[in-house]
Amino acid sequence: MLLRRSIARILMLWLALGAIQAQHRAQAQQTGTKRSLFAADYQKKIAAVLDADNNPKWKLPIGDIHDAQPLADGRWLTQTSFGNVVELDADGKEIWRFDAGKTDAGGPIEIHAFRRLPNGLTMIAQSGAARSIEVDRDKKIVHAIPLSVPNPDPYAHRDR
Numbered sequence: 001m002l003l004r005r006s007i008a009r010i011l012m013l014w015l016a017l018g019a020i021q022a023q024h025r026a027q028a029q030q031t032g033t034k035r036s037l038f039a040a041d042y043q044k045k046i047a048a049v050l051d052a053d054n055n056p057k058w059k060l061p062i063g064d065i066h067d068a069q070p071l072a073d074g075r076w077l078t079q080t081s082f083g084n085v086v087e088l089d090a091d092g093k094e095i096w097r098f099d100a101g102k103t104d105a106g107g108p109i110e111i112h113a114f115r116r117l118p119n120g121l122t123m124i125a126q127s128g129a130a131r132s133i134e135v136d137r138d139k140k141i142v143h144a145i146p147l148s149v150p151n152p153d154p155y156a157h158r159d160r
Contacts, residue, residue: 062078
């Protein structure tokens with residue numbers, strides 16, 4: 001009798017474990033409209049856009065980056081390092097680049113965020129220089145807004 005109960009309990013545990021394992025093996029299912037995806041991997045030093053069927057549309061070698069923004073017509077605004085912003089066309093070809101080291105800020109700078117604005121300018125938040133700038137397609141700084149920061153530090157991920 002004790003043996004039967006033990007076998008029954010082991011069988012029930014085995015079935016329950018099998019059900020749990022089956023749930024973990026289940027694959028995620030796409031629901032709704034399929035769409036592309038931007039992903040970046042710090043360890044593999046690569047960024048990519050995957051199409052709606054998870055096939056790479058393009059890949060880009062990167063260092064460390066902070067941000068990315070999808071633009072119209074499949075273009076992307078992203079970084080290849082903390083010091084730049086690049087615009088890529090739908091095929092991943094670089095069509096515009098802004099390098100923070102080539103500005104009038106002096107000293108090291110990290111770009112922590114950026115956005116293409118409706119007026120076509122690109123807003124860029126810079127640590128180290130402690131400012132937010134807006135640049136045009138010719139990389140000319142059109143607006144510069146100084147930030148009040150007691151201890152600017154380009155490497156601290158936030159000025160203090």
